[in-house]
Amino acid sequence: MSVNTVSRWERGVITVPHPPYPHLLAMLYGKPAAELFPALHKPVAQARPILPAEVERALDAIFAGLEVICHAGPAELALLRRQFTHLLAVVANGGAEDGHARAS
16 A cells, blocks of 8 residues: 555545555554545445356355455445445446436
């Protein structure tokens, strides 16, 4: 982590840093990541995209592996999984985020 990263967070340029920075900043300041970054730990009020069972199993395996090799906490991994699941749903919809396929 660079001084520039810390400075941008302290100045509010970045409000929610990407993993593994919340964990690293929490270590640097000696505070829990949930205290420094409450937005990472709030439940998201959006419906989770429905994915086929085999995709869900693949995601489970991917994120189990990430948990082993990554220094991110459960909240950061949950956020990453939601973002990745959303991306998969958008790609499956032909790039449309609202559930309607885009016209070519």
